[in-house]
Amino acid sequence: MSSERAQPKQPRIPLHLSMDDPEPMYRQIESQLRDFILSGQLEPGTRLPSMRALAKDLLCSVITTRRAYEDLEGEGFIRTRQGMGTVVAEIPEETMAAYRREAVDGAMGEAVRAGRRAGLTEEELRDILEETLQREVANVHQGGTP
Amino acid sequence: MSSERAQPKQPRIPLHLSMDDPEPMYRQIESQLRDFILSGQLEPGTRLPSMRALAKDLLCSVITTRRAYEDLEGEGFIRTRQGMGTVVAEIPEETMAAYRREAVDGAMGEAVRAGRRAGLTEEELRDILEETLQREVANVHQGGTP
Amino acid sequence: MSSERAQPKQPRIPLHLSMDDPEPMYRQIESQLRDFILSGQLEPGTRLPSMRALAKDLLCSVITTRRAYEDLEGEGFIRTRQGMGTVVAEIPEETMAAYRREAVDGAMGEAVRAGRRAGLTEEELRDILEETLQREVANVHQGGTP
Amino acid sequence: MSSERAQPKQPRIPLHLSMDDPEPMYRQIESQLRDFILSGQLEPGTRLPSMRALAKDLLCSVITTRRAYEDLEGEGFIRTRQGMGTVVAEIPEETMAAYRREAVDGAMGEAVRAGRRAGLTEEELRDILEETLQREVANVHQGGTP
DNA sequence: GTGGTCTAGACCACC
DNA sequence: GTGGTCTAGACCACG
Numbered sequence: 001m002s003s004e005r006a007q008p009k010q011p012r013i014p015l016h017l018s019m020d021d022p023e024p025m026y027r028q029i030e031s032q033l034r035d036f037i038l039s040g041q042l043e044p045g046t047r048l049p050s051m052r053a054l055a056k057d058l059l060c061s062v063i064t065t066r067r068a069y070e071d072l073e074g075e076g077f078i079r080t081r082q083g084m085g086t087v088v089a090e091i092p093e094e095t096m097a098a099y100r101r102e103a104v105d106g107a108m109g110e111a112v113r114a115g116r117r118a119g120l121t122e123e124e125l126r127d128i129l130e131e132t133l134q135r136e137v138a139n140v141h142q143g144g145t146p
Numbered sequence: 147m148s149s150e151r152a153q154p155k156q157p158r159i160p161l162h163l164s165m166d167d168p169e170p171m172y173r174q175i176e177s178q179l180r181d182f183i184l185s186g187q188l189e190p191g192t193r194l195p196s197m198r199a200l201a202k203d204l205l206c207s208v209i210t211t212r213r214a215y216e217d218l219e220g221e222g223f224i225r226t227r228q229g230m231g232t233v234v235a236e237i238p239e240e241t242m243a244a245y246r247r248e249a250v251d252g253a254m255g256e257a258v259r260a261g262r263r264a265g266l267t268e269e270e271l272r273d274i275l276e277e278t279l280q281r282e283v284a285n286v287h288q289g290g291t292p
Numbered sequence: 293m294s295s296e297r298a299q300p301k302q303p304r305i306p307l308h309l310s311m312d313d314p315e316p317m318y319r320q321i322e323s324q325l326r327d328f329i330l331s332g333q334l335e336p337g338t339r340l341p342s343m344r345a346l347a348k349d350l351l352c353s354v355i356t357t358r359r360a361y362e363d364l365e366g367e368g369f370i371r372t373r374q375g376m377g378t379v380v381a382e383i384p385e386e387t388m389a390a391y392r393r394e395a396v397d398g399a400m401g402e403a404v405r406a407g408r409r410a411g412l413t414e415e416e417l418r419d420i421l422e423e424t425l426q427r428e429v430a431n432v433h434q435g436g437t438p
Numbered sequence: 439m440s441s442e443r444a445q446p447k448q449p450r451i452p453l454h455l456s457m458d459d460p461e462p463m464y465r466q467i468e469s470q471l472r473d474f475i476l477s478g479q480l481e482p483g484t485r486l487p488s489m490r491a492l493a494k495d496l497l498c499s500v501i502t503t504r505r506a507y508e509d510l511e512g513e514g515f516i517r518t519r520q521g522m523g524t525v526v527a528e529i530p531e532e533t534m535a536a537y538r539r540e541a542v543d544g545a546m547g548e549a550v551r552a553g554r555r556a557g558l559t560e561e562e563l564r565d566i567l568e569e570t571l572q573r574e575v576a577n578v579h580q581g582g583t584p
Numbered sequence: 585g586t587g588g589t590c591t592a593g594a595c596c597a598c599c
Numbered sequence: 600g601t602g603g604t605c606t607a608g609a610c611c612a613c614g
């Protein structure tokens with residue numbers, strides 16, 4: 001009679017929905033949770049707030065939070081079981097790395113293509129990266145991606 | 147035997163719609179035309195195909211091409227006149243430059259934010275930029291953005 | 293100006309929901325469509341009935357059909373785009389084969405384990421397979437899996 | 439110094455709950471106990487652990503173990519008496535055989551239907567059975583169903 | 585006409 | 600208490 005259980009910890013997770021964001025609510029929730037998991041701020045086994053609790057917190061419908069959780073489960077980031085809530089799944093480091101790279105590579109590719117269309121040199125693109133790093137660092141220090 | 151009146155030239159414009167692209171059709175058309183204009187491949191005064199002709203060519207509805215043209219006109223990239231067809235607008239170089247910078251800055255900002263969310267260091271982002279430059283250069287030499 | 297379109301054919305697809313089946317409706321729809329695709333009865337590019345039409349047909353809510361379609365899209369079996377309906381996706385034969393084997397292997401493994409628990413010999417299991425083949429052939433000839 | 443009254447023996451029963459199994463906990467308990475009984479590893483008269491003890495052991499709620507025991511009692515596999523604990527019931531060999539056959543037949547039926555849905559031939563199904571026999575024999579020799 | 589998002593609220597299964 | 604299924608109906612985006 002063996003078992004594989006443990007009491008999942010449940011930290012506060014600072015999510016926020018923006019009405020100005022054209023992205024649908026459930027996707028905003030998904031991407032924020034995904035980022036927390038990918039960045040290691042939410043570790044495997046960590047318990048997520050219940051769908052109902054999160055909905056109350058975000059002032060949205062349970063259906064919206066459910067949808068986000070369902071999608072994330074489909075992607076393998078979280079695991080949910082009836083009556084037992086939802087926890088962050090065990091994800092192979094390999095998979096994590098692939099996900100991390102995917103997002104950055106995509107955006108960087110777009111930036112480079114945009115630069116090429118604009119007729120910029122590689123050196124100018126490097127400068128823009130440096131400027132952006134400065135700017136974004138400033139942003140994060142005041143406290144927000146938006 | 148060929149007339150040489152001051153009528154706008156109408157070069158071949160290689161547009162293509164992709165079904166796999168999650169972007170709606172009219173936006174695909176918009177962004178492709180916008181890129182041609184911003185990159186100088188379509189010069190001011192150049193005549194664009196009629197909405198009907200383009201729709202027939204792309205196997206899409208006229209509503210779709212109309213919407214793309216309307217949006218581009220709203221942004222000031224093209225001008226449509228009754229009975230005179232649609233031509234690329236005269237755009238101050240200043241404005242062009244601003245648009246170009248905007249696109250690059252936006253994409254680079256996204257790349258940096260994605261990197262930060264994934265927990266990458268600035269140095270790793272610089273490396274990724276270099277890799278991307280390599281890759282994209284390779285791409286363009288074989289011939290295509292797609 | 294090239295394109296990648298074609299008028300998808302739309303054959304009749306004989307789906308049916310069983311109320312006695314403990315499986316939720318949306319899963320019944322999913323598995324039946326998945327089977328049609330995996331068995332080649334629904335080819336890539338084939339158009340599926342619209343969510344609303346199917347719902348009317350099956351006497352269930354649009355939400356139920358939508359859920360089935362969404363899940364199948366998540367699994368890569370179908371592709372859906374706003375305003376353009378839903379079509380069977382192009383699936384690598386390799387992937388198809390893997391899916392096909394997965395289901396059968398799982399069930400066969402369970403059968404063999406059950407047989408082992410029951411103390412049956414391999415020969416007895418082979419006999420049972422033959423009997424089952426007979427019986428199921430009979431079933432399908434009268435016309436129903438249930 | 440050891441009493442040898444006619445009290446039921448209580449062997450160690452290796453049960454385990456898996457969080458990844460989509461099957462609810464109480465069903466996992468049920469099917470594992472049922473298998474032990476049907477395979478003769480738990481003989482009639484053998485005493486089962488108390489609901490409380492089992493719950494503590496499996497790190498689950500007593501409601502869960504109770505439900506499993508109740509279901510098994512409903513199926514006639516075990517008997518619970520006030521103050522006397524729970525013991526494996528006397529089951530006619532005939533009934534046991536029927537249950538065993540039922541399990542195998544059910545699983546084999548599912549395998550054949552899955553194969554038919556996937557468009558496999560009878561010969562391919564026979565091959566799969568042989569492969570599965572090989573694989574499962576290997577498994578059992580290293581020691582476990584899981 | 586298509587699908588996409590969000591809403592509310594019911595009832596069930598599991599722990 | 601948890602999540603899971605199904606319902607109805609509104610409004611938007613796309614073609």
